[in-house]
Amino acid sequence: MTVHTSTTADLYPTRVSGPGTVFDRKDPVVYGSEADGPMAAVVLRGYEDKGYLTIDQLITPQEVAQLKEELARLSADPKIREDERTVIETKSAEVRSIFEIHRVSDVFARIANDPRVVDRARQLLGSDVYIHQSRVNFKPGFEGKEFSWHSDFETWHAEDGLPRMRTVSISISLTDNYSYNGPLMIMPGSHHKYISVSGETPADNYQKSLVMQGAGTPDKATLTRFADEYGIDVLEGEAGGAVMFDCNCMHASNGNVTPYPRSNVFIVFNSVENTAVEPFSAPGPRPSFIGARDFTPAG
Amino acid sequence: MTVHTSTTADLYPTRVSGPGTVFDRKDPVVYGSEADGPMAAVVLRGYEDKGYLTIDQLITPQEVAQLKEELARLSADPKIREDERTVIETKSAEVRSIFEIHRVSDVFARIANDPRVVDRARQLLGSDVYIHQSRVNFKPGFEGKEFSWHSDFETWHAEDGLPRMRTVSISISLTDNYSYNGPLMIMPGSHHKYISVSGETPADNYQKSLVMQGAGTPDKATLTRFADEYGIDVLEGEAGGAVMFDCNCMHASNGNVTPYPRSNVFIVFNSVENTAVEPFSAPGPRPSFIGARDFTPAG
Numbered sequence: 001m002t003v004h005t006s007t008t009a010d011l012y013p014t015r016v017s018g019p020g021t022v023f024d025r026k027d028p029v030v031y032g033s034e035a036d037g038p039m040a041a042v043v044l045r046g047y048e049d050k051g052y053l054t055i056d057q058l059i060t061p062q063e064v065a066q067l068k069e070e071l072a073r074l075s076a077d078p079k080i081r082e083d084e085r086t087v088i089e090t091k092s093a094e095v096r097s098i099f100e101i102h103r104v105s106d107v108f109a110r111i112a113n114d115p116r117v118v119d120r121a122r123q124l125l126g127s128d129v130y131i132h133q134s135r136v137n138f139k140p141g142f143e144g145k146e147f148s149w150h151s152d153f154e155t156w157h158a159e160d161g162l163p164r165m166r167t168v169s170i171s172i173s174l175t176d177n178y179s180y181n182g183p184l185m186i187m188p189g190s191h192h193k194y195i196s197v198s199g200e201t202p203a204d205n206y207q208k209s210l211v212m213q214g215a216g217t218p219d220k221a222t223l224t225r226f227a228d229e230y231g232i233d234v235l236e237g238e239a240g241g242a243v244m245f246d247c248n249c250m251h252a253s254n255g256n257v258t259p260y261p262r263s264n265v266f267i268v269f270n271s272v273e274n275t276a277v278e279p280f281s282a283p284g285p286r287p288s289f290i291g292a293r294d295f296t297p298a299g
Numbered sequence: 300m301t302v303h304t305s306t307t308a309d310l311y312p313t314r315v316s317g318p319g320t321v322f323d324r325k326d327p328v329v330y331g332s333e334a335d336g337p338m339a340a341v342v343l344r345g346y347e348d349k350g351y352l353t354i355d356q357l358i359t360p361q362e363v364a365q366l367k368e369e370l371a372r373l374s375a376d377p378k379i380r381e382d383e384r385t386v387i388e389t390k391s392a393e394v395r396s397i398f399e400i401h402r403v404s405d406v407f408a409r410i411a412n413d414p415r416v417v418d419r420a421r422q423l424l425g426s427d428v429y430i431h432q433s434r435v436n437f438k439p440g441f442e443g444k445e446f447s448w449h450s451d452f453e454t455w456h457a458e459d460g461l462p463r464m465r466t467v468s469i470s471i472s473l474t475d476n477y478s479y480n481g482p483l484m485i486m487p488g489s490h491h492k493y494i495s496v497s498g499e500t501p502a503d504n505y506q507k508s509l510v511m512q513g514a515g516t517p518d519k520a521t522l523t524r525f526a527d528e529y530g531i532d533v534l535e536g537e538a539g540g541a542v543m544f545d546c547n548c549m550h551a552s553n554g555n556v557t558p559y560p561r562s563n564v565f566i567v568f569n570s571v572e573n574t575a576v577e578p579f580s581a582p583g584p585r586p587s588f589i590g591a592r593d594f595t596p597a598g
Contacts, residue, residue: 257553
């Protein structure tokens with residue numbers, strides 16, 4: 001049985017009782033044009049085709065240093081460590097993620113509302129945008145954990161109630177990304193297809209999925225077919241660079257046994273014309289620090 | 300307390316009670332010359348410097364197919380699955396490794412004794428060689444496990460009693476190695492230094508270390524220093540290619556969430572002038588299917 005608690009038409013059914021299926025995306029990828037923002041038509045076309053774009057140096061080395069310092073300060077703050085928005089690894093007692101970072105920290109709020117970031121999101125989505133989710137991540141060296149293949153939209157639709165695909169993520173690197181320290185991997189072009197996933201959403205799925213993946217993972221046969229068809233791009237790049245990727249990109253990252261940690265700021269912009277309704281396939285919405293219910297425009 | 304059960308002088312003490320130390324290698328890397336085998340002087344010099352060399356196509360696609368077929372046959376054979384030399388993953392019930400593969404299978408015995416393989420090992424080690432260990436490995440897609448940084452020699456010295464560094468491994472790929480499916484990573488040049496590791500060897504260490512790593516892992520500070528100094532080479536390459544690497548190379552591999560499995564034949568050749576004595580830092584030697592006690596020359 002699939003749980004449908006939303007009254008908005010469900011264009012992307014998932015967590016279904018039968019086997020999963022694959023169908024075409026029913027929404028545009030790029031909503032704006034060259035005239036709407038800082039990025040050239042050729043960049044927008046690349047994003048349309050591959051589902052992502054990279055920016056070599058979005059922020060300066062000084063800004064990177066400032067954000068890393070702020071992350072270190074927050075990670076050591078007892079109040080932050082107690083906060084429900086903070087994910088701490090049990091074994092090492094190290095902070096792994098802080099959610100809603102644009103509300104937790106003024107320093108991170110500034111970068112999340114910076115025109116270099118928000119103008120690009122507006123251009124891609126063709127409207128004002130608001131922050132659906134934000135977090136800062138710290139993936140240590142030697143024991144960095146992997147993340148299996150998934151589409152973020154599948155989760156945001158099923159569990160947060162985003163109706164359509166009109167959402168973009170930006171990941172700003174605070175450390176260098178090498179092929180060998182667990183960088184982001186994307187199947188370029190996979191955002192044109194939607195994978196409707198088999199299986200119901202457990203009631204407390206989000207709590208588990210903060211530390212390990214729960215529902216919403218496509219089956220191995222479909223992932224193998226996708227990898228054969230689209231290939232796998234490994235996103236290397238220096239600290240201060242960024243990746244913007246479509247909400248429906250199939251992406252993952254490997255673990256990391258090298259000594260080089262990875263840290264990034266992750267901000268999800270959703271169009272104000274696509275605000276969250278009730279979840280499409282979950283008993284209730286996730287907490288607002290994971291899927292925002294405040295749709296005030298960013299920037 | 301360090302366990303010394305060998306009467307041969309211990310040039311490479313390890314598993315010591317105090318903190319680990321780093322010192323210079325006391326043995327040559329290349330023992331032969333261009334005149335001794337198939338490889339040119341420039342190839343030998345590269346191996347001397349970096350501690351490894353690659354061969355783009357050592358065996359033909361037909362041979363790769365034949366070896367994969369043989370691996371599939373062995374993995375399905377109930378007698379092989381029961382054999383103590385076979386490592387089976389509990390969860391999936393899949394065969395991960397078969398040790399002493401050159402005795403288990405005629406097909407693998409042929410490749411382990413093939414002149415393309417043995418002549419190169421002889422040339423590097425400057426003498427006849429015998430097989431200290433052999434195995435075939437199957438690392439699945441989606442859930443391929445990582446292997447932390449280590450020097451094989453450290454283990455072979457401590458637990459198997461190899462006195463000096465005069466040992467070379469060859470890994471022949473039966474599948475393509477991409478940067479993203481958990482390929483071999485080597486710190487080039489690290490074989491010139493020896494890391495004496497802290498901590499005693501538990502009595503049953505080998506049984507644990509077949510599935511996960513036990514004693515013999517260098518500390519994080521030393522590994523970070525090594526990575527900064529030597530860098531990390533990621534060894535991509537097609538099926539049928541091979542890597543030969545010195546016994547004292549610091550190497551590792553990341554896990555693999557991609558759909559692409561990895562399979563290889565791994566054969567360790569030791570010089571007949573460096574045969575195993577009693578272990579230098581372990582209560583007793585490992586079983587002979589892991590560390591050979593039969594020193595009959597290969598080829």
